[in-house]
Each structure stands twice: as C-alpha cells, then as structure tokens.
Amino acid sequence: MANLIAVKATRTGLLLYNAGMQTEAVQPSTVANSPDTRSRPQLPGLSTAELVEQMQAIGQPAFRAKQVRDWVNKGVTNPVEMRNLPAALQQELSDHLICSPLSLIQRQCSEDGTRKYLFKLQGGGNIETVLIPDTSRSTVCVSSQLGCVLDCPFCHTGTQRFSGNLTAGEIVAQVLAVKNDLRREPLSNDLHAEVTHVVYMGMGEPLANEAGVYNSLRLLMDEQGLNLSRRRITVSTSGLVPQIGRLGETTPVNLAISLHAGSDALRDELVPINRKYPLAELRMALDTYPLPTQRHITLEYVMLAGVNDRDEDLDALARFVNPERERVNLIHFNAWPGSPYAGSAMQHMNSFAKELIKKGIRATVRRSRGDDIMAACGQLKSHLDLGDATSARGIADIANANKHKAGE
Ligand code: SAH
Ligand code: SF4
Numbered sequence: 001m002a003n004l005i006a007v008k009a010t011r012t013g014l015l016l017y018n019a020g021m022q023t024e025a026v027q028p029s030t031v032a033n034s035p036d037t038r039s040r041p042q043l044p045g046l047s048t049a050e051l052v053e054q055m056q057a058i059g060q061p062a063f064r065a066k067q068v069r070d071w072v073n074k075g076v077t078n079p080v081e082m083r084n085l086p087a088a089l090q091q092e093l094s095d096h097l098i099c100s101p102l103s104l105i106q107r108q109c110s111e112d113g114t115r116k117y118l119f120k121l122q123g124g125g126n127i128e129t130v131l132i133p134d135t136s137r138s139t140v141c142v143s144s145q146l147g148c149v150l151d152c153p154f155c156h157t158g159t160q161r162f163s164g165n166l167t168a169g170e171i172v173a174q175v176l177a178v179k180n181d182l183r184r185e186p187l188s189n190d191l192h193a194e195v196t197h198v199v200y201m202g203m204g205e206p207l208a209n210e211a212g213v214y215n216s217l218r219l220l221m222d223e224q225g226l227n228l229s230r231r232r233i234t235v236s237t238s239g240l241v242p243q244i245g246r247l248g249e250t251t252p253v254n255l256a257i258s259l260h261a262g263s264d265a266l267r268d269e270l271v272p273i274n275r276k277y278p279l280a281e282l283r284m285a286l287d288t289y290p291l292p293t294q295r296h297i298t299l300e301y302v303m304l305a306g307v308n309d310r311d312e313d314l315d316a317l318a319r320f321v322n323p324e325r326e327r328v329n330l331i332h333f334n335a336w337p338g339s340p341y342a343g344s345a346m347q348h349m350n351s352f353a354k355e356l357i358k359k360g361i362r363a364t365v366r367r368s369r370g371d372d373i374m375a376a377c378g379q380l381k382s383h384l385d386l387g388d389a390t391s392a393r394g395i396a397d398i399a400n401a402n403k404h405k406a407g408e
Contacts, residue, residue, distance in 0.1 A: 043068075043077050043099045044176050045169025045215070048224040058092050068093070069224060075179030098122060102173045107181070113191045114370030117177065121146070121170060125163050127203055129174040131182075132369050133191040138182075140195050142174045144213055145204025150238055150273050152258070154302060156336040157203045166204070168215030174202075175226065199234045201256070206235050207243035217251045230254070231292065236300065241277040244285040252290045256298040256329075257282070261308050262316030270308065279320060291325060296362070302331040303344035303352065314352060318359045327362035328353075334368070 046054060048069055055065040064085070071082045077099045079090035093099060102119035105126065109115050115131040130141040147162035148155070179195050186193055198220055200206040206213045213235065220228045235247060236256040244255065261267035267274040274282075286297055299321060303309050321328060330353055333343030344352070349365050356363035 040096060040098050042101045042167060042169030042173070043072065043093070043097045044101065044173040045167055045219065046097075047219060047222055054097065058096060060089065064089065072176065073226060075176045075181075075183060077173070077176055077180075098169070100173070101167070101170050102127075102177055104177065110370040112369055113187055115178070115181070116370060117174075117181070119174070119177065121166070123164070127166065127170075127174075129178065129202060130370060131178045131195075133187050135190055136192055137196040138187070138192045138194060139197040139199055140175050140178050141199050141202050142171055142216075143202035143204055144171060144200055144206040144209050144216075148204050149208070150205050150271075152238065152260075152271050154260075154270065154304060154333065154339065154341050156339070160203075165209040165212050168212050168219055171212060171216035172219045172226075175220065196228075197232045197234075198228060199236065199256075201234070201236045205238055205240070207237045207240040207247065210243060210246065214247075214250055217253060221251075231295070234298070238271050238273050239277055239282045239285075240273065241281045241285045244282075244289060248289045254295065254298070255286075255289055256300055257286065258302075259299040259317075259320070259328075260302055262313065262318070262320040266308060266313070266316075270304075283320070283322075286326065287322065296327045297325055299326050299328045300331055301328055302333050303349050304333055305342045305344045305348075307341060309344040309348060309352060314355055318356060318361060321356075321361050323361045327364070328356055330363060330365045332366065332368045334371075 041050070041054065043051075048065075051069060051072075052062055052065045055062070055068070067084055068079075068082065071077075076082060079085060079093040079099055082090060082093075085093075101122050103122075104117060105120050106118040107115060113133045117129045117131075118126055119129065120126050125146040127143040127146060129143060132139045132141060144166055145162065146164045146166070147160040148157045149162045151158045175195060175198055182193065182195070200213065217230075217233065217235075220226050220233060221230060230251070230253045234254040234256050236258060237244060238258045247253070247255070258271060259267070260270045261274075262279075264274060264278050267279060289297060291297065301308070301317065317328065330349050332346070332349065333341055335341075335343065346365075353363040353365050
C-alpha cells in the first residue's frame with residue numbers, strides 16, 4: 001500500500017505526516033563552532049562535585065551550583081531557561097561550559113507513545129535515542145557510539161561506518177533531553193510520566209566505550225543527580241568478555257547479553273565477536289558477574305527464520321543457559337531496508353518460548369514497540385537527513401511492512 005507523506009514547511013522546520021505517525025523535523029539549533037567548543041566541559045557530564053568546582057572557578061557560591069543541579073536533574077541544561085539565575089551567570093555558564101552537547105534534529109512519535117529522537121553531536125555525527133513508555137515505567141534507550149565496528153549482520157547499526165565514542169556527557173544528555181521533552185509535552189495519562197529506567201541498547205557497543213559508559217553510569221546513579229538505582233539500568237553487550245568482568249567490578253548494573261545462538265559455529269556468524277570470545281569464555285564471565293538476589297542476567301535472542309529458530313538451535317540454547325541466574329528474552333527481528341534475514345513468525349516464537357519453559361528456563365517474548373517509527377532494537381541508524389522525503393518514505397514503507405507482520 002502506498003504511503004502518503006505530506007510535507008509541510010513551518011517556521012521551525014519541516015513537519016512530515018504519515019498515517020498514524022507524526023514526524024517532526026526540527027531545525028538544529030545553532031551550534032557555536034568556535035575552536036574551544038569541544039574543549040569546554042559538558043554540563044550534563046559533570047558530577048555534583050565537579051559542578052561545584054566549576055561554579056567556584058567562576059566565583060559562584062555553592063547554592064548556585066545547587067540551583068543549576070536542580071535544573072539539570074529536570075532535564076533543563078540551557079542556562080537561559082534556568083529562571084532563578086541572574087542573566088550574567090546564565091551568560092557565564094554558556095561561555096564556560098558546553099551546556100547542551102546535543103541538538104535535536106528530528107522527533108518521531110509512535111501511536112503507542114514511543115518517541116524516537118535524532119540528535120546531532122557538536123563534534124559531528126548523529127545519534128538516535130528512544131523513549132519507551134509503559135503504564136508502570138518509562139525507559140530511555142541510549143546510544144553509546146556513533147555506529148559500531150562489530151558488524152553483526154542482522155543489525156542496522158552494524159552497517160553504519162563507525163565514527164567514534166560518545167562522551168559520558170553526551171550519553172547523559174540523551175536522558176536529560178528526553179526528560180525535558182516530557183516536561184514540555186507530557187505523555188497520555190495511561191503512560192508513566194517520568195523516566196524510571198535507562199537501557200544501553202541504542203546505537204553502538206557500550207562496552208567498547210568503557211570510559212564514556214562507566215562515567216555515564218556513575219552520573220545516572222549520582223544521588224544528587226538523577227539518582228537512578230543500578231537495578232533500573234541495563235547495559236547490553238554483544239559479549240566483550242574482559243569488559244564484562246570490569247563492569248561487574250566497577251558498576252554492576254543489570255546485564256543483557258546479545259546471545260542469538262547457543263553454538264559457536266552459528267554465533268561466529270551472527271555475532272562475529274564470538275570468534276574472539278567464544279561461548280566457553282562468555283560462560284565464565286556470566287557465572288562470575290555479581291548479581292543481587294532475585295535478579296537475572298538477560299540473554300537476548302533475536303529470532304531469525306530458518307537460521308537460529310530450529311529444534312537444534314533450541315537445544316543448543318538450552319544447553320548454554322544457566323537457569324538459576326539467566327533468563328531468555330526472545331526478540332522479534334526488526335527488518336530494515338536491505339536486511340538479509342526474515343523474522344520468525346510470532347506463533348513460532350511463542351512455541352519456542354514454551355519449549356524453553358518446559359526445560360525449566362525462564363523465557364519471554366519481547367513486545368515490540370515503536371514499530372511504526374522504526375524505533376525498535378537494531379533499527380537505529382543515523383542516516384536521516386533533515387527534510388529528506390526519500391528516506392522518510394523508506395522508513396514509512398518499512399514501518400508499514402512491520403505493522404503488517406505484527407498483524408499476522
Ligand atoms: N551493541 C549492544 C547494544 C546495542 S544492540 C549489543 O549488541 O547488545 C541492542 C539489541 O538489539 C541487541 O540485543 C541486538 O542484538 C539487538 N538487535 C540488533 N539488530 C536487531 C534487529 N534488526 N532486530 C532485533 N534486534 C536487533
Ligand atoms: Fe554492534 Fe550490537 Fe549491532 Fe552487534 S548488535 S553490530 S554489537 S550494535
């Protein structure tokens with residue numbers, strides 16, 4: 001079915017409308033390109049102690065640091081919007097710090113409340129962030145790198161050229177930008193109004209960016225900052241074994257592993273980092289990862305028709321899982337233009353889950369969210385150009401294809 005996309009010029013940019021989804025393309029705010037742009041500290045990347053230091057450096061008392069902290073915690077990082085600060089201090093903050101390292105380029109809202117954001121980084125490059133609201137929680141899915149070098153063949157991000165790690169400030173800024181968006185435009189009443197959880201499942205391999213990711217975790221958990229408990233944060237990794245060990249030692253948040261195959265032969269193909277860290281090594285890393293009581297490691301398993309959804313694949317998976325400490329999350333394959341795989345039918349996914357459960361393994365089928373705006377896992381890729389109707393159409397077509405599949 002052809003998709004009708006109306007493009008309307010507005011004062012702030014272009015609005016693209018498509019049945020059931022709203023895409024808002026926002027002109028990027030002007031970015032200061034002075035040579036020192038990247039050398040100044042990023043406000044979202046400052047711990048409370050560092051913020052106090054920065055304020056002292058410009059001769060400000062501690063209570064001013066507290067005022068700024070309170071605004072940042074609400075998601076407001078632009079000093080002009082910090083209404084209780086004197087104009088001179090607002091200006092000084094803008095001069096000394098990079099207050100908003102991300103500029104919003106585009107925002108898409110799904111029928112189910114999911115919102116997808118495309119941000120431009122000051123140093124160049126675009127990233128995507130997703131808000132997944134639910135009745136009892138709202139989760140932000142953050143990106144940790146520009147692209148990914150790990151080349152999992154079913155993943156859209158993996159097809160994108162890698163062009164760098166995000167700083168801690170740029171990771172935290174994604175959460176703050178979503179919080180600010182929720183203040184300005186609240187969700188419908190049945191959805192949870194506040195950000196409660198953060199998952200590192202956007203673009204990039206978080207554990208290939210240890211400095212940025214560990215520092216961002218500390219900032220998210222900072223008691224005077226966003227104060228998220230480690231039980232509300234999940235890092236997803238394709239299985240970088242030494243880094244899993246270090247994450248457990250430094251910041252043992254919830255761990256999700258992109259497993260996708262229970263045998264080395266298949267995993268070497270689907271998750272090529274397996275050639276470096278095969279399943280036996282991954283097993284040791286998982287067995288020693290610290291787990292609070294009642295918690296599990298999540299093994300993510302994207303279901304690809306005829307590839308990893310056969311009886312022998314189920315047996316291999318069941319042999320790998322440690323049911324005491326791990327649970328399996330079956331993920332619907334989210335198609336993208338040119339992807340070489342087809343997803344397993346929903347009915348087959350459900351019976352695969354049942355078979356695992358019969359074997360004593362906790363297994364769930366992940367509900368897909370934001371299909372109509374291509375916001376689901378593995379579909380994030382920063383290829384959108386502002387006002388590019390061709391790519392918007394491509395996205396709409398894929399979104400429609402996904403909707404039909406979901407209705408099967
Ligand atoms: N690099 C990390 C985190 C980002 S990917 C990792 O690989 O874990 C987040 C999740 O999306 C991973 O489980 C990944 O395997 C999965 N994924 C990637 N492409 C997908 C696709 N097209 N459909 C469904 N899930 C996908
Ligand atoms: Fe990278 Fe994760 Fe995608 Fe693999 S699945 S290419 S590790 S982002």
